[in-house]
Amino acid sequence: xxxxxxxxxxxxxxxxxxxxxxxxxxxxxxxxxxxxxxxxxxxxxxxxxxxxxxxxxxxxxxxxxxxxxxxxxxxxxxxxxxxxxxxxxxxxxxxxxxxxxxxxxxxxxxxxxxxxxxxxxxxxxxxxxxxxxxxxxxxxxxxxxxxxxxxxxxxxxxxxxxxxxxxxxxxxxxxxxxxxxxxxxxxxxxxxxxxxxxxxxxxxxxxxxxxxxxxxxxxxxxxxxxxxxxxxxxxxxxxxxxxxxxxxxxxxxxxxxxxxxxxx
Amino acid sequence: xxxxxxxxxxxxxxxxxxxxxxxxxxxxxxxxxxxxxxxxxxxxxxxxxxxxxxxxxxxxxxxxxxxxxxxxxxxxxxxxxxxxxxxxxxxxxxxxxxxxxxxxxxxxxxxxxxxxxxxxxxxxxxxxxxxxxxxxxxxxxxxxxxxxxxxxxxxxxxxxxxxxxxxxxxxxxxxxxxxxxxxxxxxxxxxxxxxxxxxxxxxxxxxxxxxxxxxxxxxxxxxxxxxxxxxxxxxxxxxxxxxxxxxxxxxxxxxxxxxxxxxx
Numbered sequence: 001x002x003x004x005x006x007x008x009x010x011x012x013x014x015x016x017x018x019x020x021x022x023x024x025x026x027x028x029x030x031x032x033x034x035x036x037x038x039x040x041x042x043x044x045x046x047x048x049x050x051x052x053x054x055x056x057x058x059x060x061x062x063x064x065x066x067x068x069x070x071x072x073x074x075x076x077x078x079x080x081x082x083x084x085x086x087x088x089x090x091x092x093x094x095x096x097x098x099x100x101x102x103x104x105x106x107x108x109x110x111x112x113x114x115x116x117x118x119x120x121x122x123x124x125x126x127x128x129x130x131x132x133x134x135x136x137x138x139x140x141x142x143x144x145x146x147x148x149x150x151x152x153x154x155x156x157x158x159x160x161x162x163x164x165x166x167x168x169x170x171x172x173x174x175x176x177x178x179x180x181x182x183x184x185x186x187x188x189x190x191x192x193x194x195x196x197x198x199x200x201x202x203x204x205x206x207x208x209x210x211x212x213x214x215x216x217x218x219x220x221x222x223x224x225x226x227x228x229x230x231x232x233x234x235x236x237x238x239x240x241x242x243x244x245x246x247x248x249x250x251x252x253x254x255x256x257x258x259x260x261x262x263x264x
Numbered sequence: 265x266x267x268x269x270x271x272x273x274x275x276x277x278x279x280x281x282x283x284x285x286x287x288x289x290x291x292x293x294x295x296x297x298x299x300x301x302x303x304x305x306x307x308x309x310x311x312x313x314x315x316x317x318x319x320x321x322x323x324x325x326x327x328x329x330x331x332x333x334x335x336x337x338x339x340x341x342x343x344x345x346x347x348x349x350x351x352x353x354x355x356x357x358x359x360x361x362x363x364x365x366x367x368x369x370x371x372x373x374x375x376x377x378x379x380x381x382x383x384x385x386x387x388x389x390x391x392x393x394x395x396x397x398x399x400x401x402x403x404x405x406x407x408x409x410x411x412x413x414x415x416x417x418x419x420x421x422x423x424x425x426x427x428x429x430x431x432x433x434x435x436x437x438x439x440x441x442x443x444x445x446x447x448x449x450x451x452x453x454x455x456x457x458x459x460x461x462x463x464x465x466x467x468x469x470x471x472x473x474x475x476x477x478x479x480x481x482x483x484x485x486x487x488x489x490x491x492x493x494x495x496x497x498x499x500x501x502x503x504x505x506x507x508x509x510x511x512x513x514x515x516x517x518x519x520x521x522x523x524x525x526x527x528x
Contacts, residue, residue, distance in 0.1 A: 011386040056387050076383065086386045119340065121348045122275040123320050123502065127387050238387065 001065050003099060004072050006031075006045070006079075007091040007102050008060045013126050013235070014086060017053040018060065019024060027051075028062070033138045035064060038075075038119070048101035049108065054082060054234030056127060059090065059241035068091070099247055107171065107243040109187040112200040112236050117180040128181065129200070129236035135207035137182055141175035143206040144184060146216035147199065148173055154223040156199050157192035158231070166223075175215040182207075187242070194231050202229035265329050267363060269308070269337050270295075270343075271355040272324045277390050277499070278350060281317040282324065291315075291351060292326070298346040299328060302339075303413030312365035312506050313372065317457070321389060323354065323505035330492070363511055371435065371507040375450040376464040376500050379446040393444065393464070393500035399471035401446055403465045405439035407470040408448060410438055410480035411463065418487040420463050421456035422495070430456060430487075446471075449504070458495050468495030 008031065016024030020032070028047055035043035048061035070078070075092035077137055083089070113128040115121060118131045147170045154166040170188040177183070184200060211230075219227045272295065280288030284296070292311055299307035312325035334342070339356035347353070377392040379385060384394045411434045418430040421487045434452040441447070448464060472478055474493075 009383075009386055013391070058385065058387070080383060085384070085389055088383050088386050090383050119273075119344060119352050120349070120356050122273055122352050123322070123391050125275070125349055126390075219286065 001067060001097065002072075003063050003065050003074055003095050003097045004111070005093050005095045005099065005101070006062045006064070006076070006089050009058045009088050009090050010056065010060070011086040011126070012051060012056045013055050015053065017051055017055070018047055018057075019050045024053075027057075027060075030087060031062065031079075031083065034079050037082050038078050039066060039068060048106070049239055051239055052197075052234050052237075055239065056235075056239045057239040061242045062199055063095065063099065063101050065097075069253050069260075071165060086111055090252065095228075096248065101242070102242075104191070104244055105246055107187060107189060107239040107245060108191065109185060109242075110191070110196045111238050111240050112184045112186075112196060112232065114182040114200075114204065115180060116177075116182050120227075120246070124181075126235055127238070129204075129233045131204065131207075133208065135182060135204070136209060137175060137177045137207065139209075139213050140182070140184070140203045140207045141173075143176050143203055143213035143216050144173035144186070144199075146213065146220070151220050152223055153192055153195055153220070155219045155225055155228045156202070157225065158194040158197050158198070159225070160193040163192060168192065168195070196231045196237055197234065198225075198228050198230075200232035205229040206230060265331060265361065266336075267327050267329050267359050267361050269359045269363065269365070270326045270328070270337055270339070270353050272326055272426060273322045273352050273354050274324070275350040275390070276315060276320045277319050279317065281315055282321075283314045283321070284313055288317075290418040291321075291324075294348065294351060295326065295343075298343050301346050302342050303330060303332060310365055313368070313503055315503055316461075316498050316501075319501045319503065320499075321503040324503050325506045327359065327363065327365050329361075341428045342393050358513065363508070365506075365508075368508050369453070369510055371451060371453060371509060372455065373449060373506075374455070374460045375494065375502050375504050376448045376450075376460060376503065377502070378446040378448075378464075378468065378500060379444060380441075380446050385444075388445075390499055391502070393468075393497045395468065395471075397472065398469070399446060400473060401439060401441045401471065403473075404446070404448070404467045404471045404476050405437075407467055407477035408437035408439050408450070408463075410477065410484070411450070415454055415484050416487055417459055417484070419483045419489055419492045420459050420466070421489065422458040422462070423489070427456060430438050432456065432459070442527040460501055461498065462489075462492050464496035464500065468491040 015027050018027045020026055020029045045062040045064045067211045072094040076089040079089045115128040145170050150169040152167050168190050172187045174185045274291050279291050285292045309328045311327040336358040340353040343353045379392040379394045380399055387475040415443050432454050432478045436451045438449045
């Protein structure tokens, strides 16, 4: 048996999120169907991040187990011909059987984008939230800076009965503007349910001047969802990459016949 | 009677092009319907550029005539609430009745984009063509340079019985790469049917090494569609802006109550 790791990019617009669920088509079930078609038997994947409906990904991660002798790097090519064009495998590689995409130490990076101009640009509406008014980008960056470090992010999450430990560590946040697009990127060891979208919604409020950046530490301290801003729209969010620090070295030892560039 | 000029942006993905036609929904008919709803009577527009099915626009231009007393700049706001989210008016302003968006001297800029990476990025697939192989961007830029000036572009157009004069003047071409996206922009006084897409398809062939940049002058000279490259896919093309050099000054004299920034 071999374990194959897939780096998966998708446009979340037409999916009810990542995880298989009864109401509506998901990315994972579409991926499972393509794998089943490729190998001629029922296949299942284990995913790293259960992104919400409408959220995009450039580098989500999934693994599956197989007896196939197909070179690991060829799986990406074979799968892509069986997937709809809004899902594309960016890389496929063999990993040790012990590698688990969710129960392994990770460094995840998300990006949230806000299109900021008088009228929306329809060609970018699906991959950004939109705000027509003035936004103080500097204040947003300052607010984001308060999130770095280990913090209890209970205020910035939607209640999830399965999760009791709401402490996460944020390694880096960045807010920058390129022409009419405001980008917010956040890197951490894990994220609670809706966490990035609630943070983005809160930064938007700071940008509008609803409250100052210095209020972020108080919101953190309150451990109360009601103190943070609204949950920003799903379409502005992209899961950019997931790094597994402990496994990256191991992966380098796995034979690759083609050097496929790492997903952006 | 007053004439109102609209700067129209749209995502062409779900439209059968600009112009009203019997088979399928077009941008113009959707715009006419929104105008008719706004003014409570049947309204029609005259458009500047009849973009093909699937082609996008940031700054197409249309005019309509009305007796309304609504301030010209408010029309954009009122129309946008009646339009689907893949069409957004970027600006509305009063122009003299003699202004005709098509039978007036123009400077038009189009941009063609090619996403160039091993596997397609689904979140950018709708607004770019895709090519996985190596492309020589420098050669593409050199090839594009041969198009500048007045030339007979018959080789770079699909036969159109209504058009006999196939000479157009290109003022500027640019080819550049930003990360994994190749951009090709072209500015000229007019474009023949499919002209930008055939040029883009030809530049793609130059990029692949199918023929050298120096072949462009020979293709122009041949006046034979068969000598040029294939017509590149519609989704990579965006009509960026249309400038009316003779009218721009006049427009500045028209009273505007809100200063709406020019579309990108």
